[in-house]
Amino acid sequence: MTPPTPLHLSLAGQAVDVLREQVLTGEIPPGSRVNEVEVAQQLGISRGPLREAIRHLASEGLLTLVPHRGAFVPDATPEDVKALFELRTALECAAAEHAASRRTDVDLVRLQDVCAESRRNYRAGQPFPYRLDLAFHQTLLDAARSPYIAEQVRLVQQRVVLLRSSLEDDPPHQHASMDDHDELVRAIADGDAAKAGAVMRRHLSRVCAQMLTSLTH
Amino acid sequence: MTPPTPLHLSLAGQAVDVLREQVLTGEIPPGSRVNEVEVAQQLGISRGPLREAIRHLASEGLLTLVPHRGAFVPDATPEDVKALFELRTALECAAAEHAASRRTDVDLVRLQDVCAESRRNYRAGQPFPYRLDLAFHQTLLDAARSPYIAEQVRLVQQRVVLLRSSLEDDPPHQHASMDDHDELVRAIADGDAAKAGAVMRRHLSRVCAQMLTSLTH
DNA sequence: AACGTGTCAACTGTCGACAGTTGGCAGATT
DNA sequence: AATCTGCCAACTGTCGACAGTTGACACGTT
Structure with missing residues (x-):
């Protein structure tokens, strides 16, 4: 009885969930940077889906993007x-x-x-x-x-x-x-x-x- | 006197602007689908940046994503x-x-x-x-x-x-x-x-x- | 004739590799 | 000793190719 859909969620979608959890719980502390290759290896996925996940979280306001620098967890003023x-x-x-x-x-x-x-x-x-x-x-x-x-x-x-x-x-x-x-x-x-x-x-x-x-x- | 920044905006950013314009002006009519390879060729870029652009516009509500089907211009009820x-x-x-x-x-x-x-x-x-x-x-x-x-x-x-x-x-x-x-x-x-x-x-x-x-x- | 099944083309999802840019460090100069 | 210059490593931005899934069409069955 395998699940009806072989992949419940795309890798990008799964990465969104994992990253969101890590950001919200403070596992990735405010002010820190998200290294694409490092996190990608850590999650066992390629950089493509991870980039999409990062962009998605940025659109939710949970990350801020800096061109050519990467994604940062915002710290509040x-x-x-x-x-x-x-x-x-x-x-x-x-x-x-x-x-x-x-x-x-x-x-x-x-x-x-x-x-x-x-x-x-x-x-x-x-x-x-x-x-x-x-x-x-x-x-x-x-x-x-x-x-x-x-x-x-x-x-x-x-x-x-x-x-x-x-x-x-x-x-x-x-x-x-x-x-x-x-x-x-x-x-x-x-x-x-x-x-x-x-x-x-x-x-x-x-x-x-x-x-x-x-x-x- | 080339511009200070070699690329004023990333390809993904440029694609966002072009696509947004095309969607808002109705050049891409509501209800129609956005073919990734076709639009990518049309814009002269790869599918990677285009995908990021599509995801961005989706986060703005200008496109709706359907898994494994693609991006559609929403029609209003x-x-x-x-x-x-x-x-x-x-x-x-x-x-x-x-x-x-x-x-x-x-x-x-x-x-x-x-x-x-x-x-x-x-x-x-x-x-x-x-x-x-x-x-x-x-x-x-x-x-x-x-x-x-x-x-x-x-x-x-x-x-x-x-x-x-x-x-x-x-x-x-x-x-x-x-x-x-x-x-x-x-x-x-x-x-x-x-x-x-x-x-x-x-x-x-x-x-x-x-x-x-x-x-x- | 209507229905179910198998096959197929088109497209999305994903991957690994290359190119361009950034910030920092080492060395030379004053 | 302080400052400026040139190089370098690390990282992001981008690309082309492969794998998996979807919807549709054609075919065979009842």
């Missing part, structure tokens, strides 16, 4: 963080408004479930895992039913993860985030688009501020 | 247009709000100049050129000073141009657009971010509706 969060805010506020208008009851249950699980984890003494934060925003995006906005948010969140890779969270911030999420769900439950957008704006503003302080500490 | 304009609205409303808050007097003068030129052209009996519409939105984006938002808007506008390539404008719509632009400039002049965002939202809603009617005519 405070200005970058601010500008990136302006983009994220524009996208996710719109998503929150659309979610408030278009959500189904199933969407609402899913959102409430994610919030409840976050609370449970937190009360059990465990930290609010970033995984659940991502899950919340993803669920909200599904409820918004705006595929292009969702796609762009996904890309922006990836870049945020990249900036965030070496930061630790502090409990007060986690608590505030969970409160924001709860309030957001209430606004969406009420179908109050304006409030949903406003709460999302305040939430992201807080997250951005926290990242900026962590960045400079 | 009404759902695509709506979803794309939801993205554009989220981005440009935020840009309009930022522009209202951050604009300098120089920015304001530039915006007013573009509007004035549009009026002049229109009164002279000439149609409102799409060039000036793009110039207006670009000037507003510069005034917003949010580089990531600006970059995304640029990509979205490109896709709108692609959808728009075979559509003609009608004078009533042109007139309404110029009125919207004027009202937008007034809001930005007043520093009224909320109004600027609202006007932009209404403007894009109108443009989207016009595109949808033109699409189905």
Whole structure:
């Protein structure tokens, strides 16, 4: 019973996944260069597919290309963080408004479930895992039913993860985030688009501020 | 006196420019496939750089890739247009709000100049050129000073141009657009971010509706 | 006549090798 | 000793050729 498709994904596609993981986890540290021949040998593929993978990640903002020099993992400046969060805010506020208008009851249950699980984890003494934060925003995006906005948010969140890779969270911030999420769900439950957008704006503003302080500490 | 850089742009970069032009002008019609060997010969380059160019344009949304089948110029469905304009609205409303808050007097003068030129052209009996519409939105984006938002808007506008390539404008719509632009400039002049965002939202809603009617005519 | 099967050409995916450019190092000069 | 010049190794950019897959056509079967 071999898989129906002999190659589930092209070598370039596989290389994208592997490289993305290595960049996001910080295995390839920010500021470092990606050597084409070295990484190609390491992955056991030729330079062609690897180059395509590098270009793809560059288009996602996870690498920056310098002609005749190669690809670098970008390191964030405070200005970058601010500008990136302006983009994220524009996208996710719109998503929150659309979610408030278009959500189904199933969407609402899913959102409430994610919030409840976050609370449970937190009360059990465990930290609010970033995984659940991502899950919340993803669920909200599904409820918004705006595929292009969702796609762009996904890309922006990836870049945020990249900036965030070496930061630790502090409990007060986690608590505030969970409160924001709860309030957001209430606004969406009420179908109050304006409030949903406003709460999302305040939430992201807080997250951005926290990242900026962590960045400079 | 040869140029300082022997190659101003890599072959892949040049191929991107040529292909983008051909796609946006409809020289390569929507729905058609891009044959790698054929286009490579046509451009006088190898398949490697051309492949990179194709992948780049795909990341911009100007081509869609199908594994083992090739690259196609996407043809728009009404759902695509709506979803794309939801993205554009989220981005440009935020840009309009930022522009209202951050604009300098120089920015304001530039915006007013573009509007004035549009009026002049229109009164002279000439149609409102799409060039000036793009110039207006670009000037507003510069005034917003949010580089990531600006970059995304640029990509979205490109896709709108692609959808728009075979559509003609009608004078009533042109007139309404110029009125919207004027009202937008007034809001930005007043520093009224909320109004600027609202006007932009209404403007894009109108443009989207016009595109949808033109699409189905 | 409709359907399933085998073959084939065209195209994409991949590879290894060559050419051009960049940044740095060694040596010569002042 | 400091600076400038010329060379060099490493790397990216590019090319031509091979391998694997896809969709379609022709053929045979029911």
